[in-house]
Amino acid sequence: MMEPHLHPIDRVETTATTEALGRVLAEDTRAPADLPHFARSAMDGYAVRAEDTHGATEGLPAYLKVVGEVAMGKPATVKLSPGEAALIHTGGMLAVGADAVVMVENTRSVDASMIEVVRPVAKGENVIQIGEDMAKGDALLPCGSLLRPQDIGSLLSLGITRVSVFQKVKAALIPTGDELVPPETEPGPGQIRNTNAFALAAMAAKAGAMPIVMDIAPDNDASLKATTQRALDLADIVVVSAGSSVSTRDMTSRVVDSLGKPGVLVHGVSLRPGKPTILAAVGRKPVFGLPGNPASAMVTFGIFVTPAIHRLSGCSQPPQRFAAKAKLTRNIPSATGREDYVPVRIEEKDGELYADPVFGKSNLLFAMIRADGLARVPLDKAGMTAGELVDVTLF
Amino acid sequence: MMEPHLHPIDRVETTATTEALGRVLAEDTRAPADLPHFARSAMDGYAVRAEDTHGATEGLPAYLKVVGEVAMGKPATVKLSPGEAALIHTGGMLAVGADAVVMVENTRSVDASMIEVVRPVAKGENVIQIGEDMAKGDALLPCGSLLRPQDIGSLLSLGITRVSVFQKVKAALIPTGDELVPPETEPGPGQIRNTNAFALAAMAAKAGAMPIVMDIAPDNDASLKATTQRALDLADIVVVSAGSSVSTRDMTSRVVDSLGKPGVLVHGVSLRPGKPTILAAVGRKPVFGLPGNPASAMVTFGIFVTPAIHRLSGCSQPPQRFAAKAKLTRNIPSATGREDYVPVRIEEKDGELYADPVFGKSNLLFAMIRADGLARVPLDKAGMTAGELVDVTLF
Numbered sequence: 001m002m003e004p005h006l007h008p009i010d011r012v013e014t015t016a017t018t019e020a021l022g023r024v025l026a027e028d029t030r031a032p033a034d035l036p037h038f039a040r041s042a043m044d045g046y047a048v049r050a051e052d053t054h055g056a057t058e059g060l061p062a063y064l065k066v067v068g069e070v071a072m073g074k075p076a077t078v079k080l081s082p083g084e085a086a087l088i089h090t091g092g093m094l095a096v097g098a099d100a101v102v103m104v105e106n107t108r109s110v111d112a113s114m115i116e117v118v119r120p121v122a123k124g125e126n127v128i129q130i131g132e133d134m135a136k137g138d139a140l141l142p143c144g145s146l147l148r149p150q151d152i153g154s155l156l157s158l159g160i161t162r163v164s165v166f167q168k169v170k171a172a173l174i175p176t177g178d179e180l181v182p183p184e185t186e187p188g189p190g191q192i193r194n195t196n197a198f199a200l201a202a203m204a205a206k207a208g209a210m211p212i213v214m215d216i217a218p219d220n221d222a223s224l225k226a227t228t229q230r231a232l233d234l235a236d237i238v239v240v241s242a243g244s245s246v247s248t249r250d251m252t253s254r255v256v257d258s259l260g261k262p263g264v265l266v267h268g269v270s271l272r273p274g275k276p277t278i279l280a281a282v283g284r285k286p287v288f289g290l291p292g293n294p295a296s297a298m299v300t301f302g303i304f305v306t307p308a309i310h311r312l313s314g315c316s317q318p319p320q321r322f323a324a325k326a327k328l329t330r331n332i333p334s335a336t337g338r339e340d341y342v343p344v345r346i347e348e349k350d351g352e353l354y355a356d357p358v359f360g361k362s363n364l365l366f367a368m369i370r371a372d373g374l375a376r377v378p379l380d381k382a383g384m385t386a387g388e389l390v391d392v393t394l395f
Numbered sequence: 396m397m398e399p400h401l402h403p404i405d406r407v408e409t410t411a412t413t414e415a416l417g418r419v420l421a422e423d424t425r426a427p428a429d430l431p432h433f434a435r436s437a438m439d440g441y442a443v444r445a446e447d448t449h450g451a452t453e454g455l456p457a458y459l460k461v462v463g464e465v466a467m468g469k470p471a472t473v474k475l476s477p478g479e480a481a482l483i484h485t486g487g488m489l490a491v492g493a494d495a496v497v498m499v500e501n502t503r504s505v506d507a508s509m510i511e512v513v514r515p516v517a518k519g520e521n522v523i524q525i526g527e528d529m530a531k532g533d534a535l536l537p538c539g540s541l542l543r544p545q546d547i548g549s550l551l552s553l554g555i556t557r558v559s560v561f562q563k564v565k566a567a568l569i570p571t572g573d574e575l576v577p578p579e580t581e582p583g584p585g586q587i588r589n590t591n592a593f594a595l596a597a598m599a600a601k602a603g604a605m606p607i608v609m610d611i612a613p614d615n616d617a618s619l620k621a622t623t624q625r626a627l628d629l630a631d632i633v634v635v636s637a638g639s640s641v642s643t644r645d646m647t648s649r650v651v652d653s654l655g656k657p658g659v660l661v662h663g664v665s666l667r668p669g670k671p672t673i674l675a676a677v678g679r680k681p682v683f684g685l686p687g688n689p690a691s692a693m694v695t696f697g698i699f700v701t702p703a704i705h706r707l708s709g710c711s712q713p714p715q716r717f718a719a720k721a722k723l724t725r726n727i728p729s730a731t732g733r734e735d736y737v738p739v740r741i742e743e744k745d746g747e748l749y750a751d752p753v754f755g756k757s758n759l760l761f762a763m764i765r766a767d768g769l770a771r772v773p774l775d776k777a778g779m780t781a782g783e784l785v786d787v788t789l790f
Contacts, residue, residue, distance in 0.1 A: 153594030199548030
């Protein structure tokens with residue numbers, strides 16, 4: 001439903017590759033040169049001419065004269081004539097005239113300048129040829145790659161020390177509700193602290209966005225409209241953490257509709273917790289209205305906003321996209337036609353994962369802090385029974 | 396083996412809770428006050444005196460006079476006498492004299508000031524009592540908690556706006572090898588770019604540490620000793636990314652032993668890749684010597700250094716500590732008495748996860764960039780066959 005309204009941002013910036021962990025590549029990268037750019041040994045041993053070892057056995061070894069050692073990090077200056085070998089280390093440049101490496105384990109030292117080779121090697125054996133890891137022009141990482149440690153290593157190994165990445169998606173979080181006070185304020189009777197916007201800001205940061213927490217918008221159309229407009233001006237994606245009563249939900253929907261087309265796309269989803277979720281867009285910017293209950297807000301943020309942030313970030317392979325499978329320790333009631341998310345603790349016993357539902361009181365946030373993840377009861381199930389395998393999204 | 400040599404750091408600092416995502420709590424936290432601090436409604440509906448609804452049915456509803464509305468965020472000023480009700484919203488403060496809330500779905504409006512209640516409520520129903528989520532003094536998050544979005548929300552909901560956290564563990568990465576040049580340098584014949592230290596630095600950052608990449612140490616005892624000593628002075632944990640030849644491995648071991656007790660604890664582990672790993676400690680600081688092959692270095696960092704960083708960080712519940720289970724798509728050879736780690740791509744088909752081994756050429760780093768995680772063949776298995784469930788640590 002939201003899919004056509006999620007436009008990847010087009011703001012890019014250049015950054016040092018060493019600083020690019022977790023950023024999203026904004027360009028296709030290719031090998032600018034062969035890797036390795038010289039034939040190198042894959043083993044500790046002796047550089048040889050393969051034909052000199054043919055037919056060598058334990059009983060009838062090949063005798064080779066050791067004429068030198070390849071120094072690490074230096075051009076190979078040793079030159080082999082027939083019947084000669086050079087000591088070489090893993091990663092060392094192949095000696096001139098050599099075409100294979102005999103592992104040290106397959107040699108015996110006769111004296112300082114002579115070895116026995118007890119097994120033959122084929123041409124190219126234990127040698128990494130020029131361009132074998134990457135040939136010049138080979139595709140490395142495509143645009144949209146979320147950079148992980150190995151990606152950074154691979155880019156640097158090819159000398160790509162700066163990369164073009166998408167700027168971070170700006171996500172505005174709007175806390176609404178007459179009952180809210182800032183966290184540092186002592187709430188009076190009837191008041192509670194604004195915490196949702198900060199928990200959601202942390203989720204946005206985890207998803208790779210730059211969170212912007214807006215001032216608390218009181219429960220009236222004019223205030224919410226002004227704050228939402230400001231958020232739309234500042235950010236790429238807007239999340240209204242709505243009051244939990246029906247009237248404030250309707251207000252969010254009304255205000256979003258008044259700010260521009262297409263407006264509200266979905267009002268209410270088959271989800272528990274999270275039923276009163278609003279999915280909307282104003283111009284090219286997605287807007288989400290999330291329920292006020294802290295746990296509902298987090299669950300719906302994870303289901304709708306996190307993937308939207310990844311999409312807007314240009315990220316083609318979001319992290320942690322695979323749920324863990326765990327055995328339920330007890331029954332979870334649900335209803336067909338509704339997806340349920342239940343906080344669970346994960347325990348490992350005899351190599352198997354078990355998901356133990358954590359039940360909270362009114363405020364599931366405190367169940368969430370004791371949980372390791374959320375178990376999902378699919379739409380078509382009227383509950384799940386103890387022992388069934390359930391999908392768990394780990395926090 | 397390393398366990399007794401991993402001492403959590405004792406440097407703490409205070410930070411704003413809103414900035415504490417991913418940090419580790421250095422104090423036990425408790426609820427400084429009851430939450431909620433006033434009785435509040437869990438539903439949209441009417442605050443009532445429960446006894447006024449007793450026996451109410453669809454056919455024989457209870458008639459209540461609506462004497463007001465509880466405004467959100469305000470002290471409840473409405474006072475109920477017998478036979479009266481007040482409109483209330485989710486999260487609203489319970490009206491004086493009320494002891495339950497009737498859901499709006501179980502009422503019918505008669506006129507502006509009268510409702511029918513068609514189902515009875517018990518005393519306390521749909522009301523969140525004072526301290527029901529958290530009573531003053533209740534344990535919230537213990538020292539050692541790695542702070543997640545819900546933890547930040549929970550702390551803020553109780554007004555804990557600043558927290559004491561452990562400082563980040565400083566992890567020094569030492570690249571060694573005569574063949575290494577900095578990534579920005581064009582390598583000559585026999586030379587390669589230093590990439591391991593930066594890939595490992597990114598892994599250290601992911602594990603919550605502050606990485607410090609040292610200058611490249613050439614392959615001689617004096618240089619490596621001086622660099623390692625400097626690293627021990629600067630950091631809490633030292634990782635030597637060793638050259639891959641036997642001689643440089645021996646050098647690492649010799650140098651570490653020369654720097655102080657207890658020195659090298661383990662030299663060589665039953666692991667592929669990663670056999671030549673060195674586990675050591677100098678004084679109270681752990682030192683790791685990792686193999687030079689980029690993939691081996693990353694695998695052994697993940698197995699030995701990441702958990703050590705978590706331990707040093709004071710973290711009692713490290714993230715991502717559960718492996719995913721996936722079905723192997725083909726056989727993996729191994730040997731009993733050795734643990735094998737194989738880069739795999741994960742694919743989901745019909746709700747099942749499949750692990751497809753990615754084979755690289757000489758440099759497994761390029762296999763790692765196409766992989767989603769590492770599959771583990773346990774110590775006691777002589778390989779695994781297609782269709783078997785394998786543990787996969789996702790990147």
